[in-house]
Amino acid sequence: MIALLGPRAGITPLNTENLVLAAILVTLIICADFFEIDAPLASARVTVSVSAAVCFAAAISLGPVLGCVVAGMGALVVELIQRTALIKTVVNVVNYIMAAFVGGYVYLSLADVSMSPIASIENFAATLLAAGAYTIVNTGTISIVIAQVLEQPALQLWLANFRGAIFEHISLPTLGVMIPVLYRESIFALIIVVIPLLGPYLAFRSYRQVHEETRETLSVLADMLDRRDPYTAEHSQRVSDMVAIMLQNYPDVSFDEYETVITAARIHDLGKVTTSDATLLKPGKLEPHEFEEMKRHSVAGAEIMGNISIFSDVSTIIRYHHERWDGTGYPERVSGYDIPLGSRLIAVADTYDAMTTDRPYRSALSHQVAIDEIRRNSGTQFDPAAVDALLKAIGEPIEVPSCVVQNMKPSD
Structure with missing residues (x-):
């Protein structure tokens, strides 16, 4: 696959700077994945993690090849720590790899990688398109897998699960743009990225909480009415x-x-x-x-x-x-x-x-x-x-x- 893509595959040199950044990003993905939020569904468990921002950052900072390796390694470590079932581990790791590779490839194809992702309008537009591609692959893969289990059309399942929060799903990887920008200033500046990542995390948590509490409240009301x-x-x-x-x-x-x-x-x-x-x-x-x-x-x-x-x-x-x-x-x-x-x-x-x-x-x-x-x-x-x-x-x-x-x- 890399050979077919040629120079656009974006094979990043394995120098000290890139390896250090890769290690930091793997660590951030592992930490972020422990703060996942359940999507508001009654009949299936789908989770959302702020690690999408870090995976996307790896894709646009290190290129699609090394970026997807970083995303996959981070996901694999989390699944091993949580002792997740083999089939779920494979699905989650492959999902991370595919989304990171596609996002990174789109960015590499459209942006001037010699400049920051926000250095020009063209790069900024490329970042948004790459984030959209990342989101489609990420959420689409989940929908396809769950659709096979529930025997439902994947597109309908995707619309049911993600259309209510599509802006949040796209904006989350877009926040990953801050990581390479801050890293160019100082490795310690990456600490700052934790603050804006808390925003989507709290937003998704509130979104889930509102749905869950509303559903539970209505069920309690129905039970109270029956007991009346x-x-x-x-x-x-x-x-x-x-x-x-x-x-x-x-x-x-x-x-x-x-x-x-x-x-x-x-x-x-x-x-x-x-x-x-x-x-x-x-x-x-x-x-x-x-x-x-x-x-x-x-x-x-x-x-x-x-x-x-x-x-x-x-x-x-x-x-x-x-x-x-x-x-x-x-x-x-x-x-x-x-x-x-x-x-x-x-x-x-x-x-x-x-x-x-x-x-x-x-x-x-x-x-x-x-x-x-x-x-x-x-x-x-x-x-x-x-x-x-x-x-x-x-x-x-x-x-x-x-x-x-x-x-x-x-x-x-």
């Missing part, structure tokens, strides 16, 4: 678990949408915090005005979640989870595929759990009675595909319709 009515204890968790199994019947659903639907299922009844105890806990049939009060909970829940920008899609699913396939539901009487997929799945799982649980006004129905009722309402109250997904989830046989419905819109 002793007949619905753990209802939201059961619905969420059922929907997660039902989603296995939808292989084309993106990782992003999967996370959104599961979150919505977990807190689908959040709006009932606005419903009075007299209505919520009434042991008999609701009066018309009480039913209208109960119906408002889906809109109330959507409005609560709508105030949190990162959960706007969750808000939409909650709003429509009581709509019916035939358009006679509430709050907006939408029908068919105009109802979000998550809402359609929650509607079926919610109904099954409600029927098989003791309620203030009746005892729990048997599993078979609940299944028969859901089957009977397939195509009217419920999306037939969502009903099939529930039946598969609980191991029930799926009935084959006696006729084929014409001109049906393809499933989501």
Whole structure:
């Protein structure tokens, strides 16, 4: 590969100055990698490390070849210290090497390496492009690997995981420009680089913390709401678990949408915090005005979640989870595929759990009675595909319709 790239491979002379810089950068990568932050995902563990700045600095300071060796050595030492599994070690080390090599190669191809990365507009532009290339390779490799495990399209997974913090991901390696600039002044000046690196570290940590604390708070609220009515204890968790199994019947659903639907299922009844105890806990049939009060909970829940920008899609699913396939539901009487997929799945799982649980006004129905009722309402109250997904989830046989419905819109 180096031979094919020729002079652009950037083989840096192994003199004392470069070897000292390489040793310092390896040390910085090792130290930085112990300050990694988990990305805000519920179904997979992806970490972000400020070592990206140091790896990028190695790539533009020492060239793509020596730079990727430095990045790989730093990553390998960390994985060995942490006793990481072999396959994960290989993936992480290769990722560091590839990202550093591509970033360094782009910089070497576009910049005047006789000058500092910030000495001219051309060099500065080359630095930004190289940082972008580094980020794409770094995050892209992670997405490809995780996509194989989760059986999800890599591009969709990349968009779901990194688009919310893409600026932070690009700006992080860009900070590595300071390292070669400071090193030219004094080796001790590298201590200063620790200060700006704390900024991205704290930003990523806050980003993760906000997501995690918000998710946990909403789950606690859902549990408290369930405990408010002793007949619905753990209802939201059961619905969420059922929907997660039902989603296995939808292989084309993106990782992003999967996370959104599961979150919505977990807190689908959040709006009932606005419903009075007299209505919520009434042991008999609701009066018309009480039913209208109960119906408002889906809109109330959507409005609560709508105030949190990162959960706007969750808000939409909650709003429509009581709509019916035939358009006679509430709050907006939408029908068919105009109802979000998550809402359609929650509607079926919610109904099954409600029927098989003791309620203030009746005892729990048997599993078979609940299944028969859901089957009977397939195509009217419920999306037939969502009903099939529930039946598969609980191991029930799926009935084959006696006729084929014409001109049906393809499933989501």
